[in-house]
Amino acid sequence: MARVLAIDLGSSSGRAVRGEYQDGSLTYQEIYRFENVPVQKGRYLCWDFDLLLGEVKHAIEMAGDIDSIGIDTWGADFGILDKKGKLLMPPVHYRDRRTEGMTGKAQEKFSAKELFQMCGNQTYATNSLYQILALKETEPELWNQTAKILHMPDLINYFLCGNAVCERTIACTTQMLEPVSRSWNQRVLEAYQIPETLFAPLTDSGTVIGEYTGKGTKPVKVIAVAGHDTQSAGAAMTEDPDSTAFLNIGTWSLLGVERKQPILTDLGFELGISNEQGPYRDIQCIMNIVGTWLLQECRREWTAEGRMASYNELERQAALCDPFQCFIAPNSPDFAFPGHMPEKIQAFCRKTGQRAPESAGEVVRCIYESLALKYRRELEKLEQGMAEEEEKRPHAQKSAGRIEKLQILGGGAQSEMLCQMTADICRKQVIAGPVEATALGNLVIQLKALGEIADEETARETIRRAETMTTFIPNDEIEVRKAIENAYQRFKEIDN
Template structure:
């Protein structure tokens, strides 16, 4: 029997964090949730920030609980993309990391385009042009004179990795979300940094996913009364961990990493850096297996989460299953939204925002919970079809199935609508894809499995996958034409 290897995966999402302990032996992986906690932003000096101190305390709690639960040979942390923290000359955090939903970047892209065109940014980095991207945030930081105190920039997973190990690095998948990293040369792009006055010295050397970066700091181990173990840079970007856990190695599948965000795309051998790809808002990000994950960032179930937050002011017991039930009972195809319209980019009264969008676009205005929720679920499914059409146009690939991974797998209505809208089978699972991917990358680094492809085969045998097949194609095709008219009208205005 193979010696059992224990790996600790800490997954920090935009609304919560989880720690899972994995036990691997004889090509089987068992996972156990040992800690879960909320990730609540806070306002500091009128900026929306991440509560780093609270998150670091929760990470230390995770380490202690993992030790009590049997110990671990290695640990890796993944987080959301684009955000970062600054260290000062003493290696201390100079201020709380700013949240990507803070409004400080509202006018920054246009300012950057006066120096470097949007297409030059795209052809050099392959990143979808989003105001939340690290590059635009850094320009805001520069205007706020934060560079004066900053010695080092670390992306969020690398920042926590530094506090774990004491070592500085930039993991490749998270670097590829920044709009400063070239996916062809696999290096920081000086043609962007230099004209925008961003010091190269702020940035760290880039390392591949699955690099052992050191061991837990001795002083941290003494504080927590735990033994040292290896610290691994998995795929720092949680999306790439989730995609690493796809339960298939087939080349003709599309993927959807579904949670707060919907990351919809496919794997390629090389980036697509054309003008058409840029105009279609596609992004080229580096996966843990060295492939290009050609994808679009789409506002995801955050739309439902924000609506529920508002609805719970009147019904504190309202849960997601009840929302889905009401959506199922609501009349179909009454109105649609573009999930990525600017009105949905920041928190607020989302039911009111959806009603305002429908009024402005001349559609039937949904008034109750079921109608609003159905509008969201249908609009997401139709935006997936819109995105798949763009991907197939830009790559020449034909996709025969969609694999959905992540927390959105639990939304049966969204999974079914996605199959109906795309007209192809949907395979849903695993729910904890990010955790599985994080662990498989660790196990690859430790030499317990050969590569990501082998890990995917193991995951396919370890989890249950739910299949959805399309139906009512005629109605969904008609709805898609209606959705296209709405999107085209919105883009023209």
């Protein structure tokens, strides 16, 4: 029997999931959960790294007899170390405002399209490139002391086993990694005067990088899994990736397809497609969409006002409201920062000539419908980009056809309302689950690294046997379709 521990760190909480694998069967359970609350350190919004590392070590102790551990986290954020391996400052939160204006300064050297064609990523102020440029500008003394830059999962691994690596799925969130060669883009590094020596050696996911020895525990192998949580979740897909797109819904929604080659065309750039390294040396072409962040922020405001309600109760209230009354553009900068989210949603609706939602149920319905409509729009863009890229390839290299199904992974798979809305609006069969996709992907990558699982298809089959999925069929009633198409046209007018 192999016993493995997945630590899945999200931007609001972390959890430890212990898995046991024997005779082709995987069982797992969550053994610990803890909050991940950003803290203000001087002028920066930061992650409480000492607390996070302590929680990880505590989880390892709670896990008992295990063979290995793997860490996955959100992308882009990093810690900086001096020559002695000391953390110079807490890792800065991607929502900190220090990157404001940095994308514009970066584009004085390369346009957003040029960066896309070199590195495969769309330009987001949260990308590591702009955080590094902000660090150089705002903290030149710290920058001069920086000997190593380690992204969050690599940073935790370093403090567990003492070995520094840069795992490729997390490295691709920097906007400095070439998608085909899977190495650093020298033109980008030289243009922005970022020495390659600041990064640890690039490593594939599923690599044993060292051992952790804690109090009362035997040595535990530390495995660099797919450090970017999106890619760990992608490793938990159970459907055929040639005909199925994945939609990992958490604080962010990541919609994507698994492919052998990146989409680097002009159209791919214009459509907003990003290319990321996948967990099994594939490329995942992804659309970044805001997710449950909007609902989390609303619920936080309502709770502070004394109107506490569970997510199930909020969905029940939303189900009682009339459909398609108003929409928001989920990725609008209006919703980028925390605070007063219900009021921001109401203000956006008024600004765009719509009736503003008043009750909590109306706000929740507005969020869910807007997300489902956004999923459809981004899915259509993804299909368009794939078709155009396919046309430019020799016939022998063409891959299988269009997207037929959508597999919803992560916490969003628990919402029957959102899953059914997505099926109806996208006109795709939706397979919901696994809910614990990120942790499960993390676990099977570890098992593959330990030699317990032979390959990617065996990993998928292992998860199929371990999980029960729910299927949602699109509602094809004529009146329903008419209402959806009308809503979609209205939505596209405000989703700029």
